[in-house]
Amino acid sequence: MFVLSPTPIRSILFSPFSHKSPKCAPLFTKAEYHHYIFDATIKHTHLNLGPLTRSYGSIQKSKRILGLRTTNTTLKARALTIKNEAGNTPRCVVLDIEGTTTPISFVTDVLFPYARDNVRMHLEGTYDMTDTKDDINLLRSQIEDDLQNGVVGAVPVPSDDAGKEEVIAALVTNVEEMIKADRKITSLKQLQGHIWRTGFEKNVIKGVVYDDVVQAFERWHASGVKVYIYSSGSRLAQRLIFGYTNYGDLRKYLCGFFDTKVGNKRETKSYVEISESLGVDKPSEVLFVTDVVQEAVAAKAAGLEVIISVRPGNAPLPENHGCDTVETFTEIPF
Numbered sequence: 001m002f003v004l005s006p007t008p009i010r011s012i013l014f015s016p017f018s019h020k021s022p023k024c025a026p027l028f029t030k031a032e033y034h035h036y037i038f039d040a041t042i043k044h045t046h047l048n049l050g051p052l053t054r055s056y057g058s059i060q061k062s063k064r065i066l067g068l069r070t071t072n073t074t075l076k077a078r079a080l081t082i083k084n085e086a087g088n089t090p091r092c093v094v095l096d097i098e099g100t101t102t103p104i105s106f107v108t109d110v111l112f113p114y115a116r117d118n119v120r121m122h123l124e125g126t127y128d129m130t131d132t133k134d135d136i137n138l139l140r141s142q143i144e145d146d147l148q149n150g151v152v153g154a155v156p157v158p159s160d161d162a163g164k165e166e167v168i169a170a171l172v173t174n175v176e177e178m179i180k181a182d183r184k185i186t187s188l189k190q191l192q193g194h195i196w197r198t199g200f201e202k203n204v205i206k207g208v209v210y211d212d213v214v215q216a217f218e219r220w221h222a223s224g225v226k227v228y229i230y231s232s233g234s235r236l237a238q239r240l241i242f243g244y245t246n247y248g249d250l251r252k253y254l255c256g257f258f259d260t261k262v263g264n265k266r267e268t269k270s271y272v273e274i275s276e277s278l279g280v281d282k283p284s285e286v287l288f289v290t291d292v293v294q295e296a297v298a299a300k301a302a303g304l305e306v307i308i309s310v311r312p313g314n315a316p317l318p319e320n321h322g323c324d325t326v327e328t329f330t331e332i333p334f
């Protein structure tokens with residue numbers, strides 16, 4: 001069983017430090033800037049999380065980190081008991097995106113507004129294309145369900161006979177409501193992926209990935225740990241966000257992508273399906289990292305190892321969630 005060596009994090013966090021906004025990070029919110037400083041401080045002081053040890057230890061987590069409240073728990077760096085030929089580490093890591101590899105603010109302040117602002121133009125410009133026809137069919141069937149279930153904001157979409165303009169107007173109204181409600185449904189996510197593709201390919205959008213994630217990708221790549229993504233965003237959107245990042249094309253580090261076609265991220269059977277797809281002997285050979293407690297619980301119930309990602313801007317965690325947490329991937333002990 002492996003643990004992180006206790007490290008004097010508190011003394012580093014509260015050391016005097018000259019705060020100067022990084023000029024090259026225009027998409028960063030204040031919270032992300034604090035996170036940037038936090039990472040930089042750690043690097044600056046050559047923080048060494050220490051070797052993997054076979055003893056047990058704990059990290060006393062600070063209650064306030066640079067003004068951001070975190071859960072005041074003692075993180076028992078719990079064992080990852082998976083064994084493989086390389087040692088007692090997971091063979092596979094599956095990562096959520098929003099709030100885990102990427103700031104939530106990038107999704108809510110950049111991606112979602114881009115989709116909302118461009119949905120009409122996208123539908124008008126691509127109406128007769130196969131991808132868009134598929135998207136519209138999926139949306140139609142979702143909207144029919146929504147209307148039957150009384151979902152607020154759903155409006156009927158007329159048949160094609162009503163003409164392109166009317167169909168698009170109704171679709172736009174529905175899609176705007178879906179985005180506002182942050183619905184994690186395949187029909188919306190598929191369409192969003194197609195809209196974002198233009199933005200990424202034209203260099204209007206760049207995927208934001210935390211630097212500690214890139215370091216972990218390199219580490220895992222070197223040690224033979226396979227990395228996968230499981231996000232509500234479509235597989236196309238996932239490839240775009242990691243293909244066009246602030247660190248270049250990171251897809252070389254990724255072995256595969258799972259989206260909502262595997263199932264809802266809050267359902268245990270989705271994680272059973274994923275671990276079976278990965279070809280591991282036991283689900284516990286897979287580590288899943290997410291910021292969403294319900295996803296962590298579902299994955300745990302499927303037998304996966306789980307860590308909750310605590311990033312600036314993430315929703316607060318409930319007390320007694322019972323999972324290990326990390327603030328950066330540097331803390332993941334392999």
Ligand SMILES: CSCCC(=O)C(=O)COP(=O)(O)O
Pocket residue numbers: 096097098099107111184189192230231232233234237238241265
């Ligand atoms: C693939 S990037 C877009 C992310 C997205 O659309 C989303 O809803 C975030 O979902 P996640 O499951 O990564 O939290």
